[in-house]
Amino acid sequence: MQKRVALFAGFILVMMTAVLSSAAEKPIIKPYPHYWMSVATSSQNIPGMSAQMAGMASLFGGGSGFGPRRELTLQLESPQTPSAPPEAFHDIPPVQNMGKSLLLVTPKTEKPQRSERDYPPGTKEKEMPKVRMLYYWGCGETIGVGQPRIFDSEKSKPEDMAKIFKGRAPTVQTPPSAHKGWTYGEWPTPDERKDVPKDASLAGSHKIRGNYTVDIPFTLDAKRDFMPAVEFSSIKVTESGATKLEWKSIPTAIGYFATAVGSDGKGGDMVMWSASEVPENGMALMNYLTPGDVHRFINDKVVMDPSRTSCTVPPIFKNAKGAMVQFIAYGEQLDLVHPPKPKDPKLIWQPEWSVKVRLKSTTMTPLGMEAGADDRRDRPSSRKSKGQPREVDRDSEEKQTEDDNSDSRKSKGRGGVGDSLRGLFGF
Numbered sequence: 001m002q003k004r005v006a007l008f009a010g011f012i013l014v015m016m017t018a019v020l021s022s023a024a025e026k027p028i029i030k031p032y033p034h035y036w037m038s039v040a041t042s043s044q045n046i047p048g049m050s051a052q053m054a055g056m057a058s059l060f061g062g063g064s065g066f067g068p069r070r071e072l073t074l075q076l077e078s079p080q081t082p083s084a085p086p087e088a089f090h091d092i093p094p095v096q097n098m099g100k101s102l103l104l105v106t107p108k109t110e111k112p113q114r115s116e117r118d119y120p121p122g123t124k125e126k127e128m129p130k131v132r133m134l135y136y137w138g139c140g141e142t143i144g145v146g147q148p149r150i151f152d153s154e155k156s157k158p159e160d161m162a163k164i165f166k167g168r169a170p171t172v173q174t175p176p177s178a179h180k181g182w183t184y185g186e187w188p189t190p191d192e193r194k195d196v197p198k199d200a201s202l203a204g205s206h207k208i209r210g211n212y213t214v215d216i217p218f219t220l221d222a223k224r225d226f227m228p229a230v231e232f233s234s235i236k237v238t239e240s241g242a243t244k245l246e247w248k249s250i251p252t253a254i255g256y257f258a259t260a261v262g263s264d265g266k267g268g269d270m271v272m273w274s275a276s277e278v279p280e281n282g283m284a285l286m287n288y289l290t291p292g293d294v295h296r297f298i299n300d301k302v303v304m305d306p307s308r309t310s311c312t313v314p315p316i317f318k319n320a321k322g323a324m325v326q327f328i329a330y331g332e333q334l335d336l337v338h339p340p341k342p343k344d345p346k347l348i349w350q351p352e353w354s355v356k357v358r359l360k361s362t363t364m365t366p367l368g369m370e371a372g373a374d375d376r377r378d379r380p381s382s383r384k385s386k387g388q389p390r391e392v393d394r395d396s397e398e399k400q401t402e403d404d405n406s407d408s409r410k411s412k413g414r415g416g417v418g419d420s421l422r423g424l425f426g427f
Contacts, residue, residue: 031079031182033213033353036175038073038288039202039331041361043229068229070196074187076104077176081183082211088185093204097197104185104210105192107178130154132269133161137276139311141242148271148316149279167281168302170293173358183212201225208353216338216353223332227252227361230327235365241318243367245325246310250361253329255294256304257285260313260367262323271320275311277301286328288358294330303330313367323367331359 074090088104134148151161178184188194202225208216227250234246245258258275259282274282280302289297297303304311317323334357341349 027348027350029350032351033076033078033080033208033216034176035208035216035353035355036073036075037202037355037357038075038175039224039226039357039359040071040073041068041227041229042071043068043231043363044365068198070198070200070226072187072196074102074104075176076185076208076210076213077179077182078184078210078213079182080212084211086183086185086210086212088208088210088213090187091205091207091209093202093206095201095204097200098194102187102194103192104187104208105189106183106185107189109178134264134269134271134316135279135281136271136273136314136316137279138314139275139277140314141238141240141312143314143316165281165283167284168297168300170284170297171290173288173290185210185212196226214352216355218336218355220334220357223252224334224357224359225252227329227331227359230329230361230363232363232365235367237318238312238315241315243313243317244310245313245327247327249306249309250329252331252359253306253361254291254332255289255298255306255330256308256328257282257297257302257330258304258311258325258327259283259286260317260323260325262317262320262367264316264319271316271323273313273316275304286326286362288333288360289330290358291330291333317367320367325365325367327363327365329361331361333358 076088086106088106089101090104091101092098131153133151135151136143136147138144138147149163150156176184202220203222205217205219207218228248230250231248232245233248234244236244238244247256256275260271260273262271263269264271272281274280276282278301282302285297285303294303298305313325334355336355337351338353339349339351341351
């Protein structure tokens with residue numbers, strides 16, 4: 001009996017030694033501050049509109065969205081709790097042209113209020129809007145084989161919509177935020193906001209300091225500066241009704257992606273398209289992506305290689321009265337941890353802080369504007385002759401007005417693209 005007890009005690013001792021040894025090899029890493037910079041360039045491309053015209057449009061109510069706009073979001077979280085009111089600053093380089101530092105404000109914690117969903121007029125809360133969605137993909141003059149995939153809210157099953165909207169899942173990125181046990185600061189806020197100048201640059205030395213974080217010094221190079229705005233050098237409608245998009249190469253881009261949405265111009269059907277060579281709706285890809293995801297999606301023939309400078313949207317919007325393309329250029333992300341993780345696994349590693357800088361450049365542009373202008377120029381009634389007044393066919397104009405009103409009534413009866421999306425997805 002004593003021998004068995006001795007053997008059992010020896011076994012327990014060996015197991016405890018193994019556990020303690022394992023714990024010694026993998027020490028628990030204590031929480032440390034995390035700082036994120038989300039750097040974006042956004043714009044709206046209007047065919048034929050120069051930069052000067054865009055600036056004038058913004059002065060006359062066109063909004064700053066017409067011209068390139070630089071956007072910056074700063075977020076800091078730290079496990080430290082200050083004895084005084086929380087205070088933190090981001091010291092910036094002089095070339096940023098925004099002063100010496102930006103104040104990171106700790107927002108007041110308020111209980112989130114439940115907001116009622118805004119459903120389309122005449123739509124009950126649990127009523128599915130009547131809509132047909134036609135989904136296409138791929139760049140080219142012609143529509144690919146097996147397209148479109150169609151979802152009809154009156155005929156299709158829920159799993160049919162799941163197949164259409166099934167897309168690749170990028171790496172989940174969780175920025176710093178306010179949560180229990182941590183102190184949080186951000187910029188901008190409603191009370192602490194500055195427009196980022198058009199000539200601002202992030203290249204240079206940066207430093208985060210405050211009473212709830214250790215000092216976080218780091219340097220950004222040209223690869224992590226604001227990306228150039230996406231600029232289409234040409235938007236042309238071909239004889240087939242396709243739209244060829246050509247854009248200027250962005251030196252710091254590591255990949256491109258594009259989607260488009262509009263109506264078919266007939267019965268109010270919703271038409272969706274993505275530049276992917278394989279079925280991919282791309283709804284989750286119009287945002288910051290990690291470099292690993294970008295390279296993976298390029299290999300999957302979903303994201304366009306950075307060497308690409310053109311893509312032709314098939315003739316799926318040739319009858320549309322309104323279609324919009326969204327375009328994104330992904331930038332090279334920066335991930336810093338101090339001190340760096342040692343190569344020797346036996347060495348104890350305790351990070352003091354981390355920094356993530358992620359970049360993107362986005363734009364939106366309507367499709368079909370140049371086609372409409374070309375059509376008007378080709379019409380005999382629009383050609384001006386010297387010394388002769390332009391003839392106007394009143395009957396034709398009245399007939400065109402009636403047709404336009406009829407199309408408008410059909411569209412309103414079925415619900416617009418925005419209403420259909422809100423009703424289906426609840427936003």
